[in-house]
Amino acid sequence: MFFQVLLAVTVAKLKKYRVGQALLNKYFLPFYIAELIYIAYQINIFCGNYFFIPYGPYLKNITLLSLLIPIYIYKLYLPALAGSGCIVAGSLLNKLVIFANGGKMPVYATISRLTGYFNEAAFEKVESTHVIGSADTKLKILSDFIDLGYSVISIGDIFIHIFVFIIFYFSIKKVSSQQMEDKVS
Secondary structure, eight states, X not given: OHHXXXXXXXXXXXXXOOOHHHHTOGGGHHHHHHHHHHHHHHHHHHTTOOTTGGGHHHHHHHHHHTTHHHHHHTTOXXXXXXXXXXXXXXXXXXXXXXXXXXXXXXXXXXXXXXXXXXXXXXXXXXXXXEEEOOTTOSSGGGSBOEEOSSOEEOHHHXXXXXXXXXXXXXXXXXXXXXXXXXXXX
16 A cells, blocks of 8 residues: 555645655554555565465455544544545445456456566465456456556455545645644644
């Protein structure tokens, strides 16, 4: 979810918000820890250690739940509601394609094959909800086909990741406006 944070920072910078103070805020520490664990998870997969794969969905949930802290502290209830709508929409899209394909999410790896992240032989060994996409795949447009080189995601995943962007952006905005108020008073 690094890119969502980077996008939120970029947009906030363009709007002239003070980014540094918000990003260094202690309320984001659980999110940063979860992200570091996720990076270690990705490195393990890249190095061929597939032991941790079953824990991936839990790690994703922990990362998203860690954002409840800044939501509560900064009272970002409306942005969180909009972001939650994105999570629901993304989850429904993912569930739809999984249901249409017999309980499995089809994956179309391209760049990840070149980077070595996607190993077809290992992919078939690991018990997962994912399967290699084929001509028989239904709802291909909703499957995991957006290849980032270190991960392959779906349109539903993008909706889910929008939540992170929203929370970071509005947190930066809130911290920036609080700093301005403090300078005025």
